[in-house]
Amino acid sequence: MDRRAIPLIAGNWKLFKGPGEAVAFCSALAVRLEGLAGVAAVVCPPYVSLGAASAALSGSPVRVFAQNAHWQETGAFTGEISPVMLLEAGAVGTIVGHSERRQHFGDTDDTVARRAAHALETGLDVIACVGELEAEREAGRTGEVLRRQVGALAAALGPNERLTLAYEPVWAIGTGRTATPEQAQEAHALIRGLLDVPILYGGSVKPDNAAELLSQPDVDGALVGGASLEVESFAAICDAVAGG
Ligand code: 13P
Numbered sequence: 158m159d160r161r162a163i164p165l166i167a168g169n170w171k172l173f174k175g176p177g178e179a180v181a182f183c184s185a186l187a188v189r190l191e192g193l194a195g196v197a198a199v200v201c202p203p204y205v206s207l208g209a210a211s212a213a214l215s216g217s218p219v220r221v222f223a224q225n226a227h228w229q230e231t232g233a234f235t236g237e238i239s240p241v242m243l244l245e246a247g248a249v250g251t252i253v254g255h256s257e258r259r260q261h262f263g264d265t266d267d268t269v270a271r272r273a274a275h276a277l278e279t280g281l282d283v284i285a286c287v288g289e290l291e292a293e294r295e296a297g298r299t300g301e302v303l304r305r306q307v308g309a310l311a312a313a314l315g316p317n318e319r320l321t322l323a324y325e326p327v328w329a330i331g332t333g334r335t336a337t338p339e340q341a342q343e344a345h346a347l348i349r350g351l352l353d354v355p356i357l358y359g360g361s362v363k364p365d366n367a368a369e370l371l372s373q374p375d376v377d378g379a380l381v382g383g384a385s386l387e388v389e390s391f392a393a394i395c396d397a398v399a400g401g
Pocket of ligand 1: 255
């Protein structure tokens with residue numbers, strides 16, 4: 158069991174960086190992270206930038222993941238992309254179930270589990286996201302929400318060596334209100350009891366708080382939004398946790 162041997166730092170670019178910017182960023186990142194050991198780095202560009210990013214990172218250990226994937230290979234699903242297409246475009250993994258997909262685009266526990274299952278079957282690595290809303294935390298319902306979200310994934314998937322979970326409390330995303338290390342650890346321990354795979358923390362991770370969050374026993378890496386958009390801040394997070 159080496160899930161904590163090498164922390165994973167994944168940068169979720171969300172709706173930022175078309176192909177031109179992706180090439181400039183990835184070329185600079187490959188140089189900046191050259192020789193860095195003890196951390197695995199992933200970037201998650203928008204679909205249209207996957208090919209450009211993976212070409213710019215060829216020869217670098219930094220891997221390229223997508224931000225979502227459909228649960229069927231082909232069909233009448235306008236606007237969707239399938240895992241086999243992602244592989245062809247140069248991605249080796251994908252995020253599924255990000256709270257922004259759940260909030261704005263109708264993803265449910267069921268569709269997230271289906272997306273994850275098909276991506277894993279197709280050979281992609283998967284980062285499946287869970288996390289409670291602020292109102293749910295305030296109502297003391299964090300555990301109930303996580304048990305429901307992770308339970309749906311566990312029922313559909315079970316442990317898989319290519320599956321990683323990400324705990325992203327929605328109130329901490331893009332707000333600067335990072336969960337405390339204790340809050341993160343408590344949620345991660347609960348999740349680990351339901352599905353024993355690596356678990357990333359996401360929500361306002363920055364160079365100055367990453368090491369403390371990752372020092373928690375059940376925090377195996379980070380899923381980074383805003384701070385992943387600049388080479389220096391993303392690389393500084395990688396530096397801060399390498400070998401930690
Ligand atoms: P921020 O790091 O900008 O809070 O975003 C977190 C996130 O949603 C990563 O998927």
